[in-house]
Structure formats: C-alpha cells, structure tokens
Amino acid sequence: MSEERSLNFIEEIIENDLNSGKYETLITRFPPEPNGYLHIGHAKAICLNFGLSQKYGGYTNLRFDDTNPVTEKTEYVDSQQQDIKWLGFQWKNELYTSDYFQTLHDFAVKLIEKGLAYVDHGTAEEIAALKGTPTEPGKDSPYRSRSTEENLELFAEMKAGKFEDGACTLRAKIDMSSPNMLMRDPIIYRIKHAEHHRTGNTWCIYPMYDFAHGQSDSIESITHSLCTLEYVSHRELYNWFIEMLEIFPSQQYEFARLNLTYTVMSKRKLLQLVNEGVVSGWNDPRMPTISGLRRRGYTPESIREFCERIGIAKRENLIELSLLEFCVREHLNKTANRVMAVLDPIKLVITNYPEGQSEILIGENNPEAEDKGGSREIPFSNELWIEREDFMEEPAKKWFRLAPGAMVRLKNAYIVQCDDFIKDENGNVTEIRCSYFPNSKSGEDTSELHVKGTIHWVSTAHAKTAEVRIYDRLFSVESPDSEEGDFKDYLNSDSVRVIKQAYIEPYLAQADMDSRYQFIRKGYYCLDLESTPEHLVFNQTVGLKDAWAKAKKCYSWRRVA
Numbered sequence: 001m002s003e004e005r006s007l008n009f010i011e012e013i014i015e016n017d018l019n020s021g022k023y024e025t026l027i028t029r030f031p032p033e034p035n036g037y038l039h040i041g042h043a044k045a046i047c048l049n050f051g052l053s054q055k056y057g058g059y060t061n062l063r064f065d066d067t068n069p070v071t072e073k074t075e076y077v078d079s080q081q082q083d084i085k086w087l088g089f090q091w092k093n094e095l096y097t098s099d100y101f102q103t104l105h106d107f108a109v110k111l112i113e114k115g116l117a118y119v120d121h122g123t124a125e126e127i128a129a130l131k132g133t134p135t136e137p138g139k140d141s142p143y144r145s146r147s148t149e150e151n152l153e154l155f156a157e158m159k160a161g162k163f164e165d166g167a168c169t170l171r172a173k174i175d176m177s178s179p180n181m182l183m184r185d186p187i188i189y190r191i192k193h194a195e196h197h198r199t200g201n202t203w204c205i206y207p208m209y210d211f212a213h214g215q216s217d218s219i220e221s222i223t224h225s226l227c228t229l230e231y232v233s234h235r236e237l238y239n240w241f242i243e244m245l246e247i248f249p250s251q252q253y254e255f256a257r258l259n260l261t262y263t264v265m266s267k268r269k270l271l272q273l274v275n276e277g278v279v280s281g282w283n284d285p286r287m288p289t290i291s292g293l294r295r296r297g298y299t300p301e302s303i304r305e306f307c308e309r310i311g312i313a314k315r316e317n318l319i320e321l322s323l324l325e326f327c328v329r330e331h332l333n334k335t336a337n338r339v340m341a342v343l344d345p346i347k348l349v350i351t352n353y354p355e356g357q358s359e360i361l362i363g364e365n366n367p368e369a370e371d372k373g374g375s376r377e378i379p380f381s382n383e384l385w386i387e388r389e390d391f392m393e394e395p396a397k398k399w400f401r402l403a404p405g406a407m408v409r410l411k412n413a414y415i416v417q418c419d420d421f422i423k424d425e426n427g428n429v430t431e432i433r434c435s436y437f438p439n440s441k442s443g444e445d446t447s448e449l450h451v452k453g454t455i456h457w458v459s460t461a462h463a464k465t466a467e468v469r470i471y472d473r474l475f476s477v478e479s480p481d482s483e484e485g486d487f488k489d490y491l492n493s494d495s496v497r498v499i500k501q502a503y504i505e506p507y508l509a510q511a512d513m514d515s516r517y518q519f520i521r522k523g524y525y526c527l528d529l530e531s532t533p534e535h536l537v538f539n540q541t542v543g544l545k546d547a548w549a550k551a552k553k554c555y556s557w558r559r560v561a
Helices: 009-019 040-055 074-086 097-113 124-129 148-159 209-219 229-245 267-275 290-296 300-310 321-335 506-510 551-555
Strands: 002-004 027-030 059-064 094-096 117-120 169-172 187-191 205-207 224-228 251-255 337-339 345-350 358-364 375-381 383-387 407-410 415-423 429-436 464-471 496-504 516-519 523-527 536-542 558-560
Touching: 009 040, 009 224, 009 251, 027 040, 027 224, 040 059, 040 074, 040 224, 040 290, 040 300, 059 074, 059 097, 074 290, 094 097, 097 117, 097 148, 097 169, 097 187, 097 205, 097 209, 097 229, 117 148, 148 187, 187 209, 205 209, 209 224, 209 229, 224 229, 229 251, 290 536, 300 321, 321 516, 321 523, 321 536, 375 383, 375 506, 464 506, 496 506, 496 536, 506 536, 516 536
Parallel strands: 027 059, 059 094, 224 251, 337 516, 345 429, 464 536
Antiparallel strands: 117 169, 169 187, 187 205, 345 383, 358 375, 407 415, 415 429, 464 496, 516 523, 523 536
C-alpha cells in the first residue's frame, strides 16, 4: 500500500515555477533567531523547508537571524542546530545575517543616496504618534526632508558610535499615507551598543528584521521564502526593498503557523516559564520545545509524521495535541520493546513455588515489529511485585484480574489462583497469596485452564528500582493564549507526577538514552537525562490509550494499492 495526497498550495507554486523555467533549482531557507530553543511550531517550518528541497532536488540554507545582540546567544545557535539534525535534516550552508552586516549597511547607504531613507532623531513615542491609524494617514517626520548629504553623514556617525542607544534611527522613505502601516516609513536601522555573539563590538547599529530578511534571502538567491501568516502584511515591504535595491527578486509566501491545544508557542512566554522556574528549563518534558519533546521520548519520525498529517494551509486553525500523541504512539508501537514495570506495587507470594528457587522465562520484545524485536530473559521466583490495581477484594462485575478465588495469567509465566490475602492494622491489603499451576507455563501450557485476564509483574528478588515521572499537559485549558488574564493562571497543577520507587525488570538496568520502551499496560517510556546507573529515571512519553480515535477521521488520507 502507498499513500497519496494532493499537492498543497506551496507545492503547486513550486511546480509551476520549476516547470515554467522560472527557476532551475529550488532554494529555501530556515531562518531562526537564536534567542531561544526551537519548538514544535518551528518543526513544522523545518519539515516544510527541508522537505520541499528534498522533494524537488534543491537545497535549504540554515540562516541565523542574529540582528539583536541583546537577546541572542551561542547556546541557542548550538541547540537549534542539534534540533534540526535530530529531526533528520541537513542544511547545505550554515549562514548568519551577521555575515551580511557590511552588505546590508551598503544597501542602506544606497537607499539614502537614492533619497529613499533618512535619519530620524525622533523618540519611539514621537515616531509612533506620527504613524497615524489604519483608517487615518500618518504625518511626515520633521526629519524627513533632510538632504542626502546630511543623512549620509548622520548615518556614518551612527555607525561610528557617536550616538547613544535610541538617539536616532534610519527610516525608509516610502508613504506615510499607505493603508499598510508597515509602509509608513519603517525603521530599518537602530543603535544598540551591545556585544554581538559573533561580531563582538564591531557594530553598534543593527538592521531591523524587515530590512535584513528580504535582502538576506536575495543575497542567497532564495527562490521561495516561506513565512507564517503574520508576515502577510510584511510582503509589500519585502518586495519594495528588493525592487528599490535592484537585487535578486526572492519571493515570499505565507502559510498558517502551528497552533496546538494546551500549549503556548510564544518564545517570550516560554522564556518566562523558564526564568520564573515554572519548568526546569527549555528541555523540560512538559515544554513544546523540540528538546523537551526529545527528552520526553518523542521520536523524530513521529514529529515528521505529525507535520505531514497537519499539512500546509492558508488559514489559521487549532490542532489537537492528541494528534501529536497519536503519531508518537503509532510509531512507538512498532519500535519500542515491551518490558514490565510495576509503578504501584503490592507483593504476591506463590505459596507452592519453592522458596529461594528461580527460573528464567523468555519474553518477546516487540510482537508488532517486523522482526519481532528479538527476545529477552526474565527472572521468575515465588515472590513478585504486581500492580495494586490488579487486585480487588470485592471484585466488580466483569472483573478479570485477581480476586479471592480468581485466576489470572502472569505475563510470560504461569496461571495463578488467589487463595488468600493479608491486611495491615489499617485494613490495607499488603500481600496476596496465590498458588500456581506448574503445567500452565506460557508457550508450554497443557493445563487446559482458561483465564481472561493477564497481568504484569516483576520478581522481587531480581527487581531494580527506578524513579518514574508521569507527565500531563502543561495547561488546563485548550487555548491558554486566548483566555483572560495571565496565561500562567491556567497552568495545570498536576502536570507531573513523580513515583519515587517503582520496580522494573532487570533488563531495564541496561537502558540507553536512544531507546524507547513500552511498560506493558502502562504506556511508553524513555530514560531521562538525569538518570544514572545508581538512580534510574524514566519519563512517560504517552499513555497506551488512543484518545484521538474519533478525531483522526478528520485527517483521513486516500490510500491506493
């Protein structure tokens, strides 16, 4: 079977451009600002840009939009590179807007020489007051009529560091009555006396995004500059700069950004969560950052599949977080080894199994894998840990697990029958006593007994201990950004539950950071970064239950033979 889908609108544009001979090679770029960690929304843009260049035989540049030295760090550059590689993509050229600072400066000088830019000594408040409103035209700045010579001299003095931060700016001279507010003489250079992470103190003037973006695209001969919808109004200015500078005509196209339920995507808000200690860091497993998802156990394949399923649209919509969970659950079901872990233990004693004796049973690692994932050895003895929820003193109707007189199969082992149980002085069950049927061993069963329930277990004599962290959604409402008040008012107080001492089968003592595991009947888990051989720590990636079964009909694909 193969999967087909119709072309999205960007693919249609690209195919028309390539088929018409407008471009010989598709060139895209991914231009993150190194002022934070990448999140799942960036993953959509990464998959789009790199995926298109792969599909059409072109290439993608990685360009760091490092025009604000105050907020940018090499730490963010390194993390963003790691995230892109982890997702499975490789850029052709690693570039920085700072590579073009001299060229961009020269472009600004060219605009001044053409009478299309001027130095404005107005304050931010004064400039804003003259901008007008969407229904009322703006008013000319008193500095708009400065001569070319004066503007060239003042801009050179800005570059030489003769003015303090905020003393003046360089503005493009366009149209103060334009219905597009961004065309009303936008600021294209501002003064910032701050050390840049790459250029140090060489520059004290820095280009604004709108001036740097299109020109950087042009310098790199980017054929299709893909942005999210909030940049639709910026396209007119993007084109104006390219036209006035008479440089390579890169084209900007916009698509809907990713909005995900129970999540915030603003880097400013994510940074706030980090700085205020709401989360442990950018890679906290509850964060929507790529590093957070990676730490939680998400796989690059599942994230790429998610981005493929949500598609590329021209209108904003809110995507269910359960779709992302569905994608990782579907991938891990095929790749994660099955293991046994008991998170809420109660002891089970098999009274007719020789005390002190043990045997090795064989467990299949993954029955869903093409190669079945191999097998592993599981030690068995007369004392086991089982889940407390698998025993009921007074069983409910259709209860198929342990209860007085009831029988159940121990996974990969024997059928046992509950004969008795022990309570403590508070009435809590502390031990379940069972007998087993020696001829009911899994794979060799001749007992002719029929049971409906199977439970997992860990031998107490062989068990290893681990800390287990179970995560829920970081926010308690679907759209925290659209609610009244502070977005932090809607944080989920139960977003993480820590089990300090769970029991795991000894196989998991050899767990590694790149592997994912299905804790049978519990969910999918991975080893955490804080784990050590002496103190194992596992994070739950997602539970076993598919909560997205109904919603996925909205994302059905046409399948053909």
